Amino acid sequence: GENVEQHPSTLSVQEGDSAVIKCTYSDSASNYFPWYKQELGKGPQLIIDIRSNVGEKKDQRIAVTLNKTAKHFSLHITETQPEDSAVYFCAASLLPRGNYQLIWGAGTKLIIKP
């Protein structure tokens, strides 16, 4: 079955610097890759997603890149702020058949140092 590996497990960056979180998936048929942010005491929240027909997507300070050949996708956060501190999960899915079932990475705890 599909497997998603996520690295690093913890990332500490200085406020204002950039953060990059990387994921690798195993099933080349996967075509939907969301990123969720989970703050303490809250449920996960979608921050950005990308489909396999697109190589990059940006939304203000957040961007996601996808390399289908290498089966890698990455989350980039620029000009990090204290409110970016959270756990970030990548996921993969096969649409439309698997649109309910997200295969999750293990998560990255992002710490923004003031």
Add this chain to the structure above:
Amino acid sequence: DTEVTQTPKHLVMGMTNKKSLKCEQHMGHRAMYWYKQKAKKPPELMFVYSYEKLSINESVPSRFSPECPNSSLLNLHLHALQPEDSALYLCASSQEDRSSYEQYFGPGTRLTVT
């Protein structure tokens, strides 16, 4: 309104108790989910309801019994739980028309089984 609400926020129950978790959304979503999340782990899918019918049961023990009384409500009935069932239980919902694959999560119920 993009909110999924869950009650109670916290629940402590003994192994012989019967309790229920409740979830509600008013976004018109026709897919609703139960997830279990252990500390420092990603959410694990338990059940999916589509148009009020159970469509996915991820081999969850029968001591967990889901119910979808109507399109806005989702319940999880708990009976004879084990201490290892202690976790954060998350409810989520999403559209069924595939215009968006985003899953909206509630804040969760923190369950402790004693």
